Amino acid sequence: MTYFRGIFLLLFVCIPFFVFSQQKVDHTLFRKKIVEKSARFEKDTYFNEARSSFLQEKWDSTLVYTAKQLVLKNNDPELTNYCHFFRGYSFQEKKLFEQAEQSFLKITPDFYFYYHSKAFLGGNALEQHKFEKAIAYYKSVEHLKTDQDLFLEKSRVEHNIGLCYLHLQQFDKAEYYLLKSTKMHETANDTINLVSSYGDLANLYYEQYKDEKAIPYFEKAYQLSKYVSSFNVKATTALNMSIVEENKKQYANALSYRKEFEQWNDSVNNQNKIWNTVQSEKQIAILEKDKDFRILEAYNNVKIAERNGFIYSSIFLLILLGAGTYLYREKIKATKIINDQKKALNELNTTKDYLFSVVSHDLRSPVNALRKQHHKLQQQVVAQDFESLQATIETSTNISESMYGLLTNILHWSLEQRKQLLFQPKVSSLQPIITQVIFDFESLAAAKNIVLTIAIDNTIMANFDRESLKIILRNLIDNAIKYTPEAGTIEIHTSQTELHSHITIKDTGIGFSQEQLNLISNLKEITISNIDRAKGVGLGLLLCTTLATKNNGELRMTNNKTIGATITIVLPNA
């Protein structure tokens, strides 16, 4: 019996104490007040850290930071009080009651939360079963008028004082305080606390074996517990009822209460199980979320990788495109250069071929003729035929003269083709140049009885390169003499138009063949690629045309109406 009561008592005592420190509404207010009151110490880093740890209920951190803050010298007394308060609270929460007590005791009475510390000290003492001490602490708080000052209900203080007296077996005082607190609970309509109060009162009377007083309270508690959601309370009241019934020997009732107790107890277990299930479900849900998150993250990573890949590949492609374009351009350039070079090479090759053919054909026959003349000379010397000797030597001289002319042409032409001809166009008079060239041909013409009629206007000034004009004139006069028969006439005269100066060489020779004229008139420009040597246009004419063009002039060739040819050199005026 007594044994049961002991258990039962303990069961009952625990409930209010537990509820006391879990007052949600006041707790929030209490925290707000702490923040408000300690605002001026926010600059102190350690304190600030300690406070935020405290508000987040990280007790160990709070202890560390407050310790750091307390080590510092010259702390404000109020700041020190806060530190001790936080420390006491934290130790209390960690069930280190002695340390908590020491910390709370260091708080000075001028501290705003001084009475709080007292209340906590009361709780502390109660927890350590130092009931007298607890009563002392609670009594120092009891006189306070309003609840608001402490953020805790006065009824609880009264209740706890009652509890202390109950433990000390001072039943009169216990009854006084418990009844007082019960009344307060009744007026406050605080069902759950009322159940505890009724339980405690019942317990009080039961301890004194005042069963008639105790039982109604047990019943009241049991009845009230039906409106309370806590299974623990329901179970306790039911168990108490079963003990009461058992003591009354009402075993059937006791059994039913017992069953109810079991049921509520199961419910508590169930509730715990449900709680656990919910917790595990929550865990699973979190895991799922985590998984989703991971998947999303992985997905994001993939996307980022994809995007980066895209960027890199586009950059790569752009570079590739640029490089490709560059290479393509370079290739085109190179191709163009190669084509130009090819063209130039082709031209050079044609020139070279042409020169070879000139050398082999045009030079071969006169050399052969010269050879024959030399053989003839030898024979004539052997035969001592001195009369014929003179004629043979003359022929040889003529042959070598014409060969020299040909070679000179080859030289000039190749110089011109290689752009190596010294070319200095200057404004000069035509007269001295023409005179100088004719000077060389006077004897040749005389030998053929050709009359040279020269009519040069020595005021005519043209713009030309002297040496190239000489080459043209030499070739043309040489041809004229060559193709004009004995006793013919060659007329050389000059004239001038507004833009051009003309040198005309008119002979009474065989003239040009129709083929030659057609060819010349059809061609704007005579070059080696379009002349046909078989048709009688030789290197001399080619060179003359080229040089005339180079002097910004031209060569005009016609046949005379009666007989012979006329060639006109046209040069730009000064």
Added chain:
Amino acid sequence: MEQLHILLLEDDVAEAQEMISLLNRNDYLVTHVSNTADALKKLHIQHFDMIILDIMIDGKPQGITLAKQLDMEGTQIPFIFLTSMQSRTVFEKAKYTKPFSYLLKPFNEMEFLYTIELAIETHYSQENTLSMSATTAVVAPEFFFVKERQKVVKVNVTTIIYIEVDNKYCHLICERGSYLIKLSLSKIKEILANPDFRQTHRNYLVNVTKIKEMYIEDNLIIMETNHKVPFSGRFKATFLKDGLFFR
């Protein structure tokens, strides 16, 4: 009237001989050297009116090297380069960019004489003068060059009596006669740079040593050759102020 003294640099003896006889035949005075060292020696000893030089001496283009060297020394002499090839390579390689005259071998006498005229014209920047007509002269600081039949001769500027503007150009009147000079009067004055030649009129440059009489009131000067030269206000003042003619 003096012969032109020509320095001939030619290493081929036969060709040198031919040219010497040709030049002598035309009353040119020739000094022949066959290498550049000798040429330089001669040039430092005496004055030449012209140098005729073969570009290729001993197979090297020493002719141009010599010409460049003389240019750098500030020797002002007309050049004629002799070459057998009308190739510009050799000139380009030697970077010879000054206006020059050249003669292609082989050449006839007319071409040779013409080139001498050209060389003088080109050197004194008075083109188309000697080569165009016998009555045109080329003016140099100490001499003026004129054509005497086929050849060029030099005449001392002291024989000039006066120079008179004629349109764009000027007439030079000397003891021998009158020549056209294709330059402006101020340009001639600049070339002569001789205190004996003084301007008496916008159009007249007079050799003061040739003045016979002056009629200042009548603005008239009578020269030794009885040529009459006018005075003009502005030039008369400076002319009289200097008082150079009172000797």
